[in-house]
Amino acid sequence: MNYKQAISIISICFSLFGCSEDYLDKQPLSEVTTENFFATASDLELYTNGFYRMLPSTSIYNGDSRTDNIIEIELSEELRGARLVPTSGGEWNWDYLRDINFFLENYERSDDEAAKNQYGGVARFFRAYFYFEKLQRFGEVPWYDTTIDPTDEEALTKPRDSRDFVVNKILEDLDWAIENMPAGQELYEVTRYTALALKSRVGLYEGTYEKYRGIAGYEEFLQASVEASEELITNSPYAIYSTGNPQEDYANLFNSHDAIGTEVILAREYSQALNIGHNVNYYTTTSSYGRPGMPKDLVNSYLNSDGTRFTNQANYNQIFFTEEVDDRDPRLSQTIPTPGYTRKGQSMELAPNLGATVTGYQVTKFVTEPVYDTNGQSITDLPLFRLGEVVLNYAEAKAELNTLTQEDLDNSLNHLRDRADMPGLSLEMANSNPDPFLSSQYLNVNGSNKGVILEIRRERRIELFMEDFRWDDIVRWKAGETLTQPIRGMYFPGPGEYDLTGDGETNVVLYEGERPGNLVSGVQYYELGADITLDENGLIEPHPDFDDRVFNEDKDYLYPIPRIELQLNPNLEQNPGWE
Template identity: 70%
Template sequence: MNFKNIIYSLITAFCLYSCSDDLLDTQPLSEITAETFFNTSSDLQLYTNGFYRMWPSTSIYNGDAITDNIIQTELSDEIRGTRLVPSTGGGWDWEYLKDINFFLQEYEKCEDEAAKAHYGGVAHFFRARFYFDKLQRFGALPWYDKPISPDDIEALTKPRDSRAFIVAKILEDLDWAIANLKSEKNTYEVNKYTALALKSRVGLYEGTFQKYRENSGYETYLEASVSASLELIDNSPYQIYTTGTPNMDYLELFNAHNANETEIILARAYSKDLSIGHNVNYYTTTSSYGRPGMTKDLVNSYLNSDGSRFTDAPNYDKTPFIEEVKNRDPRLSQTIRTPGYTRKGQSIPLAPNLGATVTGYQIIKYVTEPVYDTNNQSITDLPIYRLGEVVLNYAEAKAELGTLTQIDLDKSINLLRKRINMPNLNLDKSNTTPDTFMANQYTNVTGGNKGVILEIRRERRIELYMEDFRWDDVVRWKAGQTLTQPIRGLYFPGPGSYDLTGNSETNVVIYEGDRPDNTISGVQYYKLGSDISLDANGLVDPHPDYNSRQFNENKDYLYPIPRLELQLNPNLEQNPNWN
């Protein structure tokens, strides 16, 4: 059994916890008691292994699939503006916090000081992660740092603490974790660098959340992000992964079976031997699981390979597919199927399968050999924290603070561009000539750093595609109106035969009326107006019935608290305009 499987076995083999989400249950241990446990390093390790259940189980792209990054057969309620207040559930669950606080109440009886420091750090990290996830979803929350007794009515019915208080507690937990966690590199277990990466993320999120709502004090959070990011960039064992192969390195970072320890700080492990898989191959290659596709506006935002803007060209939106993807940022051809694409381990070029993607831009990130195409059989480890995100956090936080320099760009975003052999991002040039295409998406970006902030957002959306960031980025930027823009796909001027591989052979036929009698094996046939819809400009319209969508600026950035929770705790207030 390899190291990854050993780690995964330790994390999943022993369940110490009750299944209840009830805050009243202060005894999460079902077969052992606090009096006989928490005495040794092994006890602390065994208990904290259970915290890793917080990682996503079968996917890591939900934050993309509910937004304009990944469009599916059914549009999400978030992008349609049709979310409702649930009766129960809705993400308002506290099981993990109960387990974490129970551990922190009991673990200090262990006499192994080194173990107490490290595993105490693990618990503080996970409590910070728990509250950050809840903060992003619901905003202000009641803070609990100890188990709650069933008769503690005051605690059970306390109102929300302020958002500022919750963020301060999250950062306090992370600082405790950073000071006490081990610094040994470990791709599957929390260490000091994992806590620094989360602090980098938290500081950027809250700093920009507050700035774009014109609230004072946002600088403190951005500075926290900068300091944590810089510590990781300058003093950690992680680097931006590159082998000097710009047309493969980005793709191979994500379709390797085992997490790349050069760049990935922490990953969620999957294993064929242990029959633990996820669904990315099945999700992206079949016609029966959502038919996910990248959107036209995101494809448009990829720069040309010489660093120029694709959207500066006349009629860029009516460029045939082969020309559209030619000489672009190499990450485009390493994220979606483009001419020359072959499955991992195979040599047959494949056209985009319009039956498996509603936009025509078929996703290949994380996709591996066809043997893993069955549902939940993919075994690529999924990154949770990687240095690529941290350098983006660093550049953005400094840009929003107004302290960004060219040196900062060269030690952050330009390392990502170097991996794919793209020209460096230039601070002065970006600010002198802001991109109109990007500015139209993010209309509230202003000031002297407008141009470079827009470029950083372009870079972030491209580099972190399908890594669960898009929804949170839209929320913190107060950019919900981007989700109401038209959703489009490939350009087809009308019925006809089309080559999508560049080999001068027909791959797709769009027809009107009856299906052609002389069909060719291997060619995709789609009836216009039935199998495929085109708008007035010839762009694939995957959802012609939902072209009038709304985003309520006064409501939709937060999720509603379930009705039952408001009944159980009358001191909780519903989020604005969800009543």
């Protein structure tokens, strides 16, 4: 059953049970089901299809705008340090959990053992997914594995359970799913492999979260990540997608209309025929939306094509665009437009549209043909779990456990380097000469594996750009200081005419005072100090009023619990610093 079919089935659910349109958001199925429901595989499938709405949709590609990965015309509350305690809402919502628990209390009424294993695994996967999201956002939360009667005051006023307890329960659910679900490769359905991928993610998150806060016992979670990752790497049908074309393969993985099942384990499906779309083209190409851009420090992070560091050269922040993007990791030119860039399905070479990006580095990942540029019309399937993440999880978990070998790197992270025709990461070379540029970003990385951990973080930020991992990575690494570093964009030495495509023709004119006369068609004109601001070093400064941002180490890694929830449950305590 895929997403398209699920939408139809959920509609059938409304008529079958006579529920109101907002039923799935407000009431559990326990209020509307019949005595003979949960009898067949179709019943179990019908019920569990509703859980797929928990998965992210369009936010998969713009969630990075909360962080230093994607800079928009308005800085996020997280970047500005402007979050407030909400009165209500704030994602403290438990509706899905009650539906999941009700299913798990009733699904064994079916006599279909195969269906019970499959859909029992789906439900446990989603309970693990639900609680993992709550843990990432709020830290310790109350664990419920049964439905709660509205009159059960003791259960409704339960205090939080410990992190370890909650994480172990999450892993317990995932282990059940891994053990009982059948092996099978499905792009749009949760499978045993999806559960392994989530276990890989959860174990790495919690293991590093605890390690960088000095919490004992973190090793067991990192080991759980290693084991789940290794199982996917060695005993699954998935591989890093590559056709042997390093100049296109990375881009094609994300601008394919249909998810590429070679690497993608679970995707969100979109379809023009069924009018199910998202807005990635509109988001990245229009001048009237967020104007997202890659920041200069991330551009600097991409290695040269021979594996050397771009930031090793003098004055690396003041190299003009056509030179700075030349001969770099091919993933850079497949993530932002560089000389020679063409839209999918077209042959015209295009310069970056500075009107559509606040940093000058326009984003092109996920972008497809111009016919899909209208808001809500993009139809690229969006990957939610892919092997590319899993191999990075594996390498990082082993590095943090101090068990990483060169063979481990060659069997995991270096497959990503191979796809881009980049030199493989050498454990010995990385650790013998840690990168000062990365060291200045991640101040608390130390020890004998410092160099390789920094390189894995480089690889993770580049490979997973625009896939909504950056905030969670910063939190688990306890690296909030990275969000306070200056935000800068493309370098221009001052007013003048500029060629951003390297073809000898002017693409951009920066001017002061009155706009030049005799405007040339196809040339972009921007007034310095009004349309574009340059700092004292000639770098675009998209938010000059926010260079004094702060990150409060005592509170900003977690979100606050809404006030009304603290009133309803006096045994809940507000997160530290949000009182």
